[in-house]
Amino acid sequence: MTSTTFHLTSTDIKEGHFMAVAQEFDGFGCAGKNISPALHWHNAPAGTKSFAVTVFDPDAPTCSGFWHWLVTDIPASASGLAQGAGKGSLPTGSRCFNNDYGFKGFGGACPPEGHGMHRYQFTVWALPEETLPAADDASAAVVGFMLNAMSLAKATLTATYAR
Known part of the structure; x- marks a missing residue:
């Protein structure tokens, strides 16, 4: 039987597993490769007109977590993002917002040394509009609010990292 549940997978990261140094940030005291993982989604709900992808660390030592990547307006014809897409090779029409590092693009994992294991929630959002x-210049909090308010469905893959 074929599942009709919206689902997110990756060839680079696995649910509940430790990410590679390839997904670690290069800066903030980290020396990783800062490569966004390949992401693939399946079974988007009817009425989907675009997708968004976010990466969020709820374990960051802040009062509001840490946003690592916010991409919206991904065309409904897309079924994923290639490895490294966070460095600017996104589908035409896609739009990035500033992450909490302060730039538009993928910012890899970089938890404080000795802070323990952090979870990185890679989420794809199915949206009823072509443009969010x-x-x-909207903040990550505003983008997150809007995604939660208007999404038809979302699928999350949670990987981990520690230093």
């Missing part, structure tokens, strides 16, 4: 109604 957010200004280009």
